[in-house]
Amino acid sequence: xxxxxxxxxxxxxxxxxxxEAAVNGVLKxxxxxxxxxxxxxxxxxxxxxxxxxxxGRNYKESSFNRAVSAKRQPGSTFKLFVYHAALAAGMTPRSxxxxxxxxxxxxxxxxxxxxxxxxxxxxxxFALSLNAATANLALEVGIDRVIASARKLGITSPxxxxxxxxxxxxxxxxLELTSAYAAI
Numbered sequence: 001x002x003x004x005x006x007x008x009x010x011x012x013x014x015x016x017x018x019x020e021a022a023v024n025g026v027l028k029x030x031x032x033x034x035x036x037x038x039x040x041x042x043x044x045x046x047x048x049x050x051x052x053x054x055x056g057r058n059y060k061e062s063s064f065n066r067a068v069s070a071k072r073q074p075g076s077t078f079k080l081f082v083y084h085a086a087l088a089a090g091m092t093p094r095s096x097x098x099x100x101x102x103x104x105x106x107x108x109x110x111x112x113x114x115x116x117x118x119x120x121x122x123x124x125x126f127a128l129s130l131n132a133a134t135a136n137l138a139l140e141v142g143i144d145r146v147i148a149s150a151r152k153l154g155i156t157s158p159x160x161x162x163x164x165x166x167x168x169x170x171x172x173x174x175l176e177l178t179s180a181y182a183a184i
Contacts, residue, residue: 011050037057047182086141091122092122099117135163
């Protein structure tokens with residue numbers, strides 16, 4: 001009896017307050033436009049320490065932690081793993097990739113606006129988030145290497161071994177994705 005309990009956490013109370021206010025503010029301002037009643041926010045240091053986490057609008061209303069447990073398609077944020085795989089395979093930011101239409105089993109990724117740039121550097125393709133170039137690059141380096149890069153950076157969710165994974169079609173959690181970006 002009479003023991004002392006010491007807890008250590010990486011949460012920063014001031015940042016936690018800011019995060020909660022930000023989530024509530026966004027939901028109040030724009031939630032109705034997207035029929036959204038919940039949101040999540042996760043802030044980490046580059047070393048991977050969680051400094052703020054909001055899993056939803058109000059814990060009493062819903063105890064489901066969207067930052068940790070919800071799985072969503074990451075879309076273009078998954079492209080990081082394609083470029084990481086390319087660099088790990090020996091390519092450089094100056095290496096060329098084709099930004100041109102590609103089709104695999106009926107899947108035809110298109111760039112925003114429908115424009116293609118031909119031969120571009122990896123750096124340009126990544127900076128402009130070119131869908132076709134990223135898909136072509138994933139096929140060139142291998143979908144298995146893209147998945148291996150995602151795993152190396154901390155993605156643990158099941159990942160479909162399909163070309164569309166290059167554009168983020170497999171679901172991951174916000175915690176996994178944020179952790180992977182923190183590692184970079």
